[in-house]
Amino acid sequence: MSGPFDFLHIKSRTAGSSNELSFDVLDSHRRDLDEKRRANRARSPFLTGAPRPSQGSYTGVAGTSTLSAVPEVERRKRARRARAIRVRVLVVLLVVALVAAGAFFGFRLYQNRVDYVGRFSTLVEQLVDVDKSLVAVDRLMIDPLNTVERDKRDTALAGFPELESKLDALIAETRSLSREKMSPDDVTAIAKVEETSTARQDLLAVAADAFKLSEIANRQITEANTAWGMVLAGDAVAREATEIANSASTVEATQRARDKTVEAYDQMATARAQLLVIQQGIAGLDFSGEIGYIDKRLESLEAGIATSDALLAGDRATATASNDAYNTADRAAADLATRLPASITAQVKALYADEIARKKSLYDAGRAAAVAADATLRSLSEIH
Numbered sequence: 001m002s003g004p005f006d007f008l009h010i011k012s013r014t015a016g017s018s019n020e021l022s023f024d025v026l027d028s029h030r031r032d033l034d035e036k037r038r039a040n041r042a043r044s045p046f047l048t049g050a051p052r053p054s055q056g057s058y059t060g061v062a063g064t065s066t067l068s069a070v071p072e073v074e075r076r077k078r079a080r081r082a083r084a085i086r087v088r089v090l091v092v093l094l095v096v097a098l099v100a101a102g103a104f105f106g107f108r109l110y111q112n113r114v115d116y117v118g119r120f121s122t123l124v125e126q127l128v129d130v131d132k133s134l135v136a137v138d139r140l141m142i143d144p145l146n147t148v149e150r151d152k153r154d155t156a157l158a159g160f161p162e163l164e165s166k167l168d169a170l171i172a173e174t175r176s177l178s179r180e181k182m183s184p185d186d187v188t189a190i191a192k193v194e195e196t197s198t199a200r201q202d203l204l205a206v207a208a209d210a211f212k213l214s215e216i217a218n219r220q221i222t223e224a225n226t227a228w229g230m231v232l233a234g235d236a237v238a239r240e241a242t243e244i245a246n247s248a249s250t251v252e253a254t255q256r257a258r259d260k261t262v263e264a265y266d267q268m269a270t271a272r273a274q275l276l277v278i279q280q281g282i283a284g285l286d287f288s289g290e291i292g293y294i295d296k297r298l299e300s301l302e303a304g305i306a307t308s309d310a311l312l313a314g315d316r317a318t319a320t321a322s323n324d325a326y327n328t329a330d331r332a333a334a335d336l337a338t339r340l341p342a343s344i345t346a347q348v349k350a351l352y353a354d355e356i357a358r359k360k361s362l363y364d365a366g367r368a369a370a371v372a373a374d375a376t377l378r379s380l381s382e383i384h
């Protein structure tokens with residue numbers, strides 16, 4: 001039976017002791033290969049016995065070349081070596097350039113870092129210098145209206161322009177430094193220096209307002225106390241006049257009593273005029289209690305003077321009536337005295353209390369902002 005593998009068969013007789021497989025296809029391929037070899041042998045000089053080219057010549061399709069093969073090979077080798085050398089030199093130069101650039105860049109980074117740290121440290125030192133003065137300001141802001149520390153406030157206020165100038169320069173330096181390339185921590189640190197410096201400027205501004213307001217208040221307190229001091233001095237002279245009048249048995253004694261009463265009256269009248277001026281110059285200030293007391297004291301002193309005049313004139317009836325008027329006015333004055341404020345100082349301070357309290361609140365808020373910025377700055381300074 002025929003099939004697709006009929007070309008594969010077993011020969012009945014073989015040269016060997018066993019049957020061999022014979023492939024017609026392989027035989028056919030072998031024959032084709034033999035024919036191709038014969039054809040190539042006819043074309044190739046190596047196989048046909050044609051004379052071989054002498055050493056140093058090249059035989060190509062067009063025949064024998066006149067160029068020498070050995071010099072050409074050497075030339076090509078030299079060219080390759082030259083190219084290789086040039087490549088190596090370029091690579092070495094490139095590596096050297098990169099190393100130099102890296103070293104220069106690294107040095108610049110180091111140099112910039114050293115410069116930054118130095119400038120940053122200077123800023124912190126300047127802040128510390130400013131704080132030496134602010135410590136005193138802090139203490140004075142506890143009670144800005146304290147009359148005892150008036151001179152200290154004046155001294156501190158006189159130094160504010162210098163402190164403000166230092167802070168202006170410090171802030172200008174932080175803004176200049178912030179334009180440099182820095183790490184995120186450095187950027188934050190510089191921002192905190194500017195923030196806490198600005199907070200200190202705000203503190204100085206608020207303290208300056210408070211101290212100036214305190215100066216106005218204290219000047220008015222001093223003026224009011226001076227006027228009231230004249231009232232007290234007039235009272236003392238009036239008591240002295242009364243003692244002289246009560247024991248007077250001569251015309252001379254009666255005259256001394258009258259002179260002292262007039263002195264007391266003049267002092268009281270002057271004090272009244274000064275208190276009115278102070279009251280008119282301070283909005284909300286009310287010296288009506290003090291003025292009422294002084295008016296009643298002046299009334300009693302007028303009666304005392306009239307009594308002395310009547311006695312000197314020998315008019316006992318008028319003297320008795322005037323003396324009764326004196327006693328009535330004196331008792332009324334004594335009653336008014338019990339209703340007077342504890343001190344003139346407290347009265348004037350009360351007018352400024354709300355405004356000073358507002359200034360203190362602003363100062364405390366600014367101080368808290370400065371303290372918070374300082375805390376962050378200290379933590380970042382540890383990094384630097």
